Amino acid sequence: MLELSHIYYKIKDKDTEKTILEDISCVFDSDCVTAITGHNGSGKSTLTKIIMGILKPTSGKIYFNGRDITDMSIDERARLGLTYAFQLPITFRGITIKELIDIASNENNSIPKACEYLSKVGICAKDYIYREYDKTLSGGEQKRIELALAIAKKGDCVIFDEPEAGIDLWSFERLNNLFEKGKCYIVVSHQSRLLERADKILLLTNGRVADYGDSSKVMRNMTNMTCARVKED
Amino acid sequence: MKLDNISKMLLEKIANLHEIPDGAVSFRRNGKGELIRSTPHIEISRKADGSGIDIHVLSACQNEACHIPVVVSENGIFDEVYNDFYIDKGAVVTIVAGCGVHSSGEAGHNGIHTFHIGENAVVTYVENHIALGSGQNKVLNPVTNIDMQKNSSMTMETNQLGGVDFSDRVTKANLKAGASLMVKEKILTSGFNVTKTNFRVVMTGEDSKCNIVSRSVARGESEQVFKSDLIGKAECFGHVECDGIVLDNARIDSVPKVCARDKNASLSHEAAIGKIASEQIVKLMTLGLNKEQAESKIIEGFLK
DSSP states (O other): EEEEEEEEEEETTTEEEEEEEEEEEEEEEEEEEEEEETTTTSSSSHHHHHHSSSSSSSSEEEEEETOOOOOOHHHHHHHHHHEEEESSSOOOOOOOOOOOOOHHOOOOOOOHHHHHHHHHTTTOGGGGGBBBBTTTOOOOOHHHHHHHHHHHHSEEEEEEESSTOOOHHHHHHHHHHTOOOOEEEEOOOOOOOHHHSSSSEEETTTTTTEEEEEHHHHHHHHHHHHHHHHHHH | OOHHHHHHHHHHHHHHOSOSSSSSSEETTEHHHHHOOSSEEEEEEOTTSOOOEEEOOTOEEEEEEEEEEEOOSTTEEEEEEEEEEOOTOOEEEEEEEEEEOOOSEEEEEEEEEEEEEEEOOEEEEEEEEEEEEEEEEEEEOOOOEEOOOOTTTEEEEEEEOOOOOEEEEEEEEETTTTOOEEEEEEEOOTTEEEEEEEEEEOOOOOOEEEEEEEEEETTTTTTTEEEEEEEEEEEEEEEEEEEEETTTTTEEEEEEEESSSSSSSEEEEEEEEEEHHHHHHHHHTTTTOOOHHHHHHHHHHHHO
């Protein structure tokens, strides 16, 4: 279980201070897929980067399985079981996909075992296993491998930042199958099909929690809000 | 032939050998040629003046290898050798050279290698350099001169694997029609190491090709200067690429130069130097590596 308590994130913008996230408190349960959604610039990716330790909150606390991880580094959080799949995959020169799978899973995998992770994201594993994870791969290939690394990490809490971006419908179905029982999934997304799949939705507006709860309830409220806005227009 | 532990370690580092291999070999240690072995298709002989060896690869040589490692493990040895390679028409050969220095004082090796590559011959040349031990003035100055006849090809992999206090690396090549030279260079410096690399390739023949890729990592207070001069005197293709990672207070200067002396010469260069991309470190940290492990992995991949 992951808990956020009164998270604030502020940045200096020229001479003024800008609040990106304001008083975010939320509990992400185990055995639950929680979607974080909201308009562009609402703070979705910032929030997940704070959870992973990539950004430090200005104030507030983060607890993972009851342990205060607020001051922990990225790798300490990763070793505790937090996993992050980036919206834009990060490539390397000279590091093969097999090497990255081994790092993620913290073991020297057999070829069939390493291939399993790649097969789960719908790519023909044997064609990729010894390829470098570099820019010669297409955006879709990079994205799928990014997801495979998150699976290989076997964390208790997996964060997917816009996992559907750049992958086709068929891959989306595969993505849906990646959610395992008992784990906490946090998925940043705008896509209705992912929001519908989620158990819960956290709706952010201008860095604040606008709504949080069961996905059907939040989606109903989002529809009502949109209708109200259309009527006002 | 019995090898001491330091020689074994150096051989492993520079040639991935655990002992003197079978086949064509020249093994030089502490300024003396200790072993020369020819094969029916690769003849190795000492020069009459004792300045080095001549290696003659016959046309009948097809996919054979020749090892010519050098080890310097005594202080005060500054070895200089002149090795000439005569590669006959159509031969296909892999030559593994390199020098390992291990000393607690000053020591060094200057290897001046000259290749005469016949028509249609195919040469793979691997040259690794490393220096170990506490000595403060370990010097390696490799010089490679290459003359390539029509439609010959050479792939040259040169690696300076660390610990070399000073190095002045020079490669000069002349390519005739249809000749192809591919160079992959990797340099790692640290501490107060200084390394200079200088390529000068003249493409005189039509359809000749040259591609130079240099990757370097400079750490500590080390300095690297990369210079390349690619000259096209005919319809030809040449490209030079120099990528560097700079860490700590190190310096890398990259000076790629291309000169067209024929309107049909197609020449290009690119150079990129910078620190390790922070997002790469972050990505590996999200997979569980700490910052130092992540940096090491990125450098290892970059120099692979």
